[in-house]
Amino acid sequence: MGIDRSRIRPTRAPFHGIVPGKQAIPIGQIDLPVTFGNPSNYRIETLTFEVVGFPSIYHAILGRPCYAKFIVVPNYTYLKLKMTGPHGVITVSTSFQRAYECKVESCELTSATLTSNELAAIEKDIAEGAPDAKRVARSFEPMENVKEVLVDPDNSVR
Template sequence: MWFEVVDLESPYHALLGQPALANFMAVPHYAYLKMKMPGPKGIITIADDYQKSLACVAASSRLTESLVIAEEKRLLDRMVAMAGEKPDMPSDPKDTEAQGSFPPAKETKKIALDPTHPERFAVISSNLDNK
């Protein structure tokens, strides 16, 4: 979607999108920073200069960068706060496996996944059907 910014000496300012440009039958030319549209007494030409355009882009870039930095800082502060609330993670991942959220079935059996590596196994309930 395209927008036109027109700097008018008026208390009202507008961003015109593609539907508005079509309604006004306006033709923007971005390389020359001009826009033409039909008016009651002939063609209306709105022109701007590159200095204002570059200043506007620079200001917009600074604003965007400051908003992004503020949002990243907010997310980082949130992550730091969440990390402070959680208990320390155990250094051994196998310790967390033992503290699973589901209690194991009372009657289980170990099934070897790889005969050459006996430490690789699955624990299943011994009450399962053969299907």
């Protein structure tokens, strides 16, 4: 974007939800002006963004802080954002095709970023949770230090 890195403020607060199952540690934060609308009807507000050092299909993710600052009404069904402007309503929209393409690209990028070490760790966790191969699948083996409890004390059923 051609922004001087000296404008990035350090931060150590991780965030979640960008790469499934992992937290992301940002490089820092930066305040940038964001504009919605067209030359005859627009709004400009300054938003704080977390800057990350990994590839993503998104240039920016706008969430609740953006919606609150612009007083946006999102409609997820129609893929539209609506907000007030100085000369009427500003509508930001996209196509279902573009939304689908972004979702596919995001899934592909997430799959590609999983390293072999992470896959090995996942496989190790799965292997540790797997049942012991020496045990017969249908045999019942009580645990040690089992306490017997009468279910129906009148009939002495255990």
